[in-house]
Each structure stands twice: as C-alpha cells, then as structure tokens.
Amino acid sequence: MARFPKPAEGSWTEHYPELGTAPVSYEDSIDPEIYELERKAIFKRAWLNVGRVEQLPRKGSYFTKEVVAAGTSIIVCRTTSGAVKAYHNVCRHRGNKLVWNDMPLEETSGVCRQFTCKYHAWRYDLDGRLTFVQQEGEFFDLDKDRYGLLPVHCDIWEGFIFVNFAVEPEQSLTEFLGPMITDLAGYPFDKMTSRFTYRSEVKANWKLYMDAFQEFYHAPVLHANQSPTAYSKAAAEAGFEAPHYRIDGPHRLVSTSGVRAWEMPDEMRKPIEDICQSGLFGPWAKPDLGEMPPGLNPAKCDPWGLDSFQLFPNFVMLFWGQGWYLTYHYWPTSFNTHTFESTLYFPQPRTPRERIGQELAAATFKEFGLQDANTLEATQSSLESRAVEEFLLCDQEILIRHLHHETAAWIDDYQRTTAGV
Structure with missing residues (x-):
C-alpha cells in the first residue's frame, strides 16, 4: 500500500487529503460479508x-x-x-x-x-x-x-x-513495517521480561476496540471517575489534545505528553499510589534503559507520556515514558466478536517494592482498559441497528479514519488482484 508523507506539526487530517473529512460509515464493522473479505484480503496476506x-x-x-x-x-x-x-x-x-x-x-x-x-x-x-x-x-x-x-x-x-x-508474501517483514516502525530498533525489549497478561472475549468488531485506543478525545470524559470531581470537570471542559500524529503506510502513531505523578497535588493521587510509588503511568522510579531509539517521542515532549504505534492490521506497541511498554492484539473471531489480548512488559524487579509497583501499574491499567471496553458492546448493537449510517470524526480521530480507510484499501486491492482468478 502507498505510504503517506510525514505531516508538518499542527492540524492533522488536512495533511492526509486521501482520507477526506466527510462523515464515515461503520458498515465494515457490522457486515458479515465484509468480515469474510477482511479474512482473505488482510489476515491471509499481512504480517x-x-x-x-x-x-x-x-x-x-x-x-x-x-x-x-x-x-x-x-x-x-x-x-x-x-x-x-x-x-x-x-x-x-x-x-x-x-x-x-x-x-x-x-x-x-x-x-x-x-x-x-x-x-x-x-x-x-x-x-x-x-x-x-x-x-x-x-x-x-x-x-x-x-x-x-x-x-x-x-x-x-x-x-x-x-x-x-x-x-x-508481497513484501518482506522489514518492508511491511516501514521506517516509522523500524526506527524503534534498539529499544531494550530483551530487558523487559517481567510480564502481566490479560485476555478477554469481546462482543464487538475488532476495529471498534482498536478505535477506542486510537484517540484521547475520550480520556477526560470516559475516565473521569479516576480523578477527583473538581479536576475531572475541569479536564472535561478543557479537553485533551495529543501533540503528534503520524501515518506511515498502513501503520499509525499517536504520541502524548505526560505527567509526573509524584509532583501532582496530594488530592490528585490515591493513597495506594503514594504507598507503592506507582500508578497508571507506571512505577515512579524510572529504570535506566540507556539511549532510546530515534522513533520514540517524536514531539520531544517533556514530560513525555506515551507513544502508541498501531501496526496494521491488529497489533499495537505502546511505549510509556516511565520506561516500560505494553502490547495489544485484536484477533477477530467473527464480524461482531474478537479476542483481545494485552501484555505489559517491565524490567525484572530487583526489590519487593519494585514488584509491587509493577503489579499496581498492571492493575490500574486493567481498570482503564475495562472502562474503554465497557462501551463496545453497546456501540456494536447500536451500529447493527443501522438507525444511523454516517458518523462524524474530529481532527483528533484521524487514526480511526485511517484504519477504516486502510481496511477498505486492502479489500479493494485483493478484489482487483483476484478478479481474473
């Protein structure tokens, strides 16, 4: 598939005119025939x-x-x-x-x-x-x-x-990954051997759950209960804007700024976070992992929160600024069901405190993940009603627009290639 140019900083969707700005259809998430085409066009052809x-x-x-x-x-x-x-x-x-x-x-x-x-x-x-x-x-x-x-x-x-x-295969693995992903080479993956894994059967199309993690427009609203009411209200009113989006071939990236949890006001932290010195963003004590690869933190945020690399079709690598990473897999099982897998990777803990800090980060992540998943079955059933057939996406939701655009492009390419067979 064609690679998109790297955009200048600023408004994002305008840099990718191929994606358009019109309302989108979610027919690809509710049509069994499209799912069968995805199986042949994507999951039997992509790495x-x-x-x-x-x-x-x-x-x-x-x-x-x-x-x-x-x-x-x-x-x-x-x-x-x-x-x-x-x-x-x-x-x-x-x-x-x-x-x-x-x-x-x-x-x-x-x-x-x-x-x-x-x-x-x-x-x-x-x-x-x-x-x-x-x-x-x-x-x-x-x-x-x-x-x-x-x-x-x-x-x-x-x-x-x-x-x-x-x-x-139409491309070697390296060609398929492309420069945005291969620029992550050198990250100390081999040092991240402390693992926590979650797996769930979800009654929704695989792309809908991917969409839930491809934007942070929802964060101040959906995750409001994780913060004191006054802060949540202010955050929801102010909204959140990620500083960097990028598309490279079939793959996508969103990068965000972060917070130093230990510098937040006391009322913003839970007592267990102070005790364990850990939370959603990971253990407060950042490990020394050496020089990071050039592909991380492209916006040069300080503090840096995370980079979420969405590898087409169904794999995500999410790097946290605090020195750990996690992966998501979305394995389709039908047009409206899939298996979701997530694995969190940390360096091997050297002390009981480090182990507890990792476990709290993993448990906190699971709570946020459940909140993101909680909307999915309702979304799936509403879409299947076909009462509404077009949906608006804002500039921050460019990666959602791209995933569905890329899915359609792979299907179109498959149908053209096999038309004479």
Whole structure:
C-alpha cells in the first residue's frame, strides 16, 4: 500500500487529503460479508505478530496460536539449530490437529523433542520433517520426505515473531513495517521480561476496540471517575489534545505528553499510589534503559507520556515514558466478536517494592482498559441497528479514519488482484 508523507506539526487530517473529512460509515464493522473479505484480503496476506522470542527460551520450546481470522492453527517452535519456525498445526495423515492438550481449541505451550499426533502416532521433528509412521509398510508408495509439516512464512524483528499466510508474501517483514516502525530498533525489549497478561472475549468488531485506543478525545470524559470531581470537570471542559500524529503506510502513531505523578497535588493521587510509588503511568522510579531509539517521542515532549504505534492490521506497541511498554492484539473471531489480548512488559524487579509497583501499574491499567471496553458492546448493537449510517470524526480521530480507510484499501486491492482468478 502507498505510504503517506510525514505531516508538518499542527492540524492533522488536512495533511492526509486521501482520507477526506466527510462523515464515515461503520458498515465494515457490522457486515458479515465484509468480515469474510477482511479474512482473505488482510489476515491471509499481512504480517501478523504472534508472540516474542522469550516465549521460546530453549531448543524444543513451542507454543500454538489459534488464528481464527485466517482459519488455521499454527505451531511456533525453536528448532535444534536455534532457529524459530512456524507450521500449520495439522497432521499430514488424516488432518488431526497435531499439538493440543485437553481442549483442542485452546492454545498451549511446552518443550519437546518432536511432535506426536494423538490419533495414530505419526511423528515430526522440530524442523517439520516426518520421522515416523505407525505401520509404515501398510501405506502405498509413501515418501516421508514429501509429507512434512506445512510451513508458514515466519520472520523476526527485534524479538517479535511475525507470520504471513500468503503463498508468497508481497513484501518482506522489514518492508511491511516501514521506517516509522523500524526506527524503534534498539529499544531494550530483551530487558523487559517481567510480564502481566490479560485476555478477554469481546462482543464487538475488532476495529471498534482498536478505535477506542486510537484517540484521547475520550480520556477526560470516559475516565473521569479516576480523578477527583473538581479536576475531572475541569479536564472535561478543557479537553485533551495529543501533540503528534503520524501515518506511515498502513501503520499509525499517536504520541502524548505526560505527567509526573509524584509532583501532582496530594488530592490528585490515591493513597495506594503514594504507598507503592506507582500508578497508571507506571512505577515512579524510572529504570535506566540507556539511549532510546530515534522513533520514540517524536514531539520531544517533556514530560513525555506515551507513544502508541498501531501496526496494521491488529497489533499495537505502546511505549510509556516511565520506561516500560505494553502490547495489544485484536484477533477477530467473527464480524461482531474478537479476542483481545494485552501484555505489559517491565524490567525484572530487583526489590519487593519494585514488584509491587509493577503489579499496581498492571492493575490500574486493567481498570482503564475495562472502562474503554465497557462501551463496545453497546456501540456494536447500536451500529447493527443501522438507525444511523454516517458518523462524524474530529481532527483528533484521524487514526480511526485511517484504519477504516486502510481496511477498505486492502479489500479493494485483493478484489482487483483476484478478479481474473
């Protein structure tokens, strides 16, 4: 897809005339036929993040991932040579799911020397080769070299594992990510090994939840109960404006200023925050992570709050100025349901106080995330009524406009490409 130029500072939507300023339709969030097109045009063609290398700490480590939107399950493993590979989670004998525990639709992980099918005990090594067939002599002209596990395109950037289900990806992973994302190279992802993970099944289209985190216009209103009434009222009246937005190809960025919680008036903080010296923005004691990569804090805010990088189609990396980051994944399961996953990453705590500070930050984040999610099912049902079919977006909601524009562009490109097939 085409890349947009980096805009000058100031009003944002005007710098991207391709997006327009007219009211938008949310038909792409309520139409089952559009969802089916998204599955083919996007989730079977784009690079998708499925995890990090820390999930594969040793040779033989593996995990499975259910990618409903692509209609498949995959195995991601570290081979005996140390390489990371991905395969379709399908036995070549009768099509049984190869790796699963008690519940075949649930994801699993572990360590093994080989993968053995529960049905007829066919075995495959970590490089996907078929190594054993029960009663092999009863098969006709069996060439085990032809019946290894089907590979999935797999590549790694900065420890993030991506897969692509296309027969042949249209771009390499680096080309797909583009300069806005690759300028994050050098961030100390490998030092962020203290993890907190949340997962939820949401009865709303995947893009609606992405939209909830692509603007901060809502923050003073939706999150008002997190602050004293007088402050919340003043904040709602004043509003909030992020200092920087950027679009690069299919990906998006919003960057915000921040606050130094410990410098706020006492009545603005909760007692538990003073006790734990932590809160929404993370532990107050910022770790020394060395020089940050050039892609962070493009507006040079001081204090800097966060940068939210929205990687198309369904992956978000959100960096906090206090020295930690989190990720979001939005995995579609139907036109009006999806699985939401969030993982918070901190440096390993050195003291009990640091551990408690991380846990409070994780719990506080969860509360804010629940507030953002609380509107979604109501939004979905209202949209499905089709009582209103056009909706207004303000300048701050440019990233929302871009996500839906990009989704349509990928579908259009897919339909043109396959029109003669």
